Amino acid sequence: MVTIALDRVSVRLGRRAVVEQVSATLTPGSLVGIIGPNGAGKSTLVRAMLGLLPTTAGTIAIDGDPVARMPRAAIARRIAYLPQGQALHWPLEVRRVVALGRLPHMAPLSGLAPADAAAIDRAIARADIAHLAGRTATELSGGERARVLLARALAVEAPALVADEPLAALDPGHQIDVMRLLADEARGGALVVAVLHDLTMAARYCDRLLLMDGGRLMADGAPMEVLSADRLRAVYGIRAMVTESEAGPMIVPLGRAE
Numbered sequence: 130m131v132t133i134a135l136d137r138v139s140v141r142l143g144r145r146a147v148v149e150q151v152s153a154t155l156t157p158g159s160l161v162g163i164i165g166p167n168g169a170g171k172s173t174l175v176r177a178m179l180g181l182l183p184t185t186a187g188t189i190a191i192d193g194d195p196v197a198r199m200p201r202a203a204i205a206r207r208i209a210y211l212p213q214g215q216a217l218h219w220p221l222e223v224r225r226v227v228a229l230g231r232l233p234h235m236a237p238l239s240g241l242a243p244a245d246a247a248a249i250d251r252a253i254a255r256a257d258i259a260h261l262a263g264r265t266a267t268e269l270s271g272g273e274r275a276r277v278l279l280a281r282a283l284a285v286e287a288p289a290l291v292a293d294e295p296l297a298a299l300d301p302g303h304q305i306d307v308m309r310l311l312a313d314e315a316r317g318g319a320l321v322v323a324v325l326h327d328l329t330m331a332a333r334y335c336d337r338l339l340l341m342d343g344g345r346l347m348a349d350g351a352p353m354e355v356l357s358a359d360r361l362r363a364v365y366g367i368r369a370m371v372t373e374s375e376a377g378p379m380i381v382p383l384g385r386a387e
C-alpha cells in the first residue's frame with residue numbers, strides 16, 4: 130500500500146511557476162485522475178511526486194518519507210511510472226522492453242529470476258500484447274507501443290502506478306481496456322494516478338479527480354462534483370454537455386465558450 134501526501138507543493142521550471150501550492154493526499158485503493166488544460170502543470174506535478182523534479186516549496190511524502198530524500202531505486206519499487214509519450218529508441222524485442230520493468234527489483238548484473246519472468250508474463254497478458262511479444266519494439270504502431278510501455282510499468286508490480294496520458298494513441302476499445310485495468314489495479318489496493326484528457330473516461334472510471342489550471346488545484350473531489358459545466362467553461366474555455374447515460378457519465382464538448 131502506498132500513500133502520496135502533497136503539502137503546499139510548488140515547482141518552478143526556469144523562471145516560471147508551474148505548480149503552485151498544491152495539497153492533496155492520495156490514498157491506496159483509489160484511481161485518481163489528474164485533469165486540466167494543456168500546460169496546467171499536470172505532468173510537472175506527477176514528475177515531482179516521483180522525485181524526478183525538485184519542489185521549490187512544500188513537501189511530497191511517500192508513506193511519510195520525504196521523496197527528496199528517498200533513493201531513486203526505492204521510489205521505483207514503490208511507484209511504477211508510465212511517462213507521457215515516451216519513444217522507444219532501441220530495436221529490442223517487445224518482451225525485453227517489458228522485462229526492463231523488473232530492473233528496480235534486480236541486483237546489479239543479475240539475470241531474471243523465475244519470479245521476474247512470471248511478472249513479465251502477467252504484464253504482457255494484462256496489457257493485451259501477447260501477440261506482439263516477439264516483435265521488434267521500434268516497428269510497432271503508436272498504440273501498440275503505448276501498450277508495450279504500459280506493460281513495462283505493470284511488470285514492476287509496484288503498489289502504486291502513475292500513468293501520464295495512458296490513453297494517448299489508443300483506439301476506443303483499448304482505451305476502455307486500459308481504464309478498466311487501471312480501475313482493477315485500484316480495486317486490488319493499488320494507488321493509481323492517471324493524467325487524462327478524456328473527461329468521459331475520467332468521470333466514468335476515476336474515484337476522484339484533481340482539476341488543475343495554471344499550476345493550481347482548482348477542484349478535488351468525486352468526478353461529477355468536479356466536472357460541472359460551469360467549471361469546464363471557466364477552466365477549459367468550452368461549452369460542454371455533462372450528463373448521465375446508461376453507460377455512465379458523458380462529458381461532450383459542444384464548442385468554445387463565447
Ligand SMILES: Nc1ncnc2c1ncn2[C@@H]1O[C@H](COP(=O)(O)OP(=O)(O)OP(=O)(O)O)[C@@H](O)[C@H]1O
Nearest residue numbers: 142143145147165166167168169170171172173174
Ligand atoms: N523545462 C521547462 N522550463 C520552463 N517551463 C517549462 C518547462 N517544462 C514545462 N514548462 C512549462 O510548464 C507548464 C506546465 O507543463 P506541464 O507539462 O506540466 O503541463 P501539462 O498540464 O502536463 O500539459 P499537457 O496537457 O500539454 O501535457 C507549461 O506551460 C510548460 O510550457
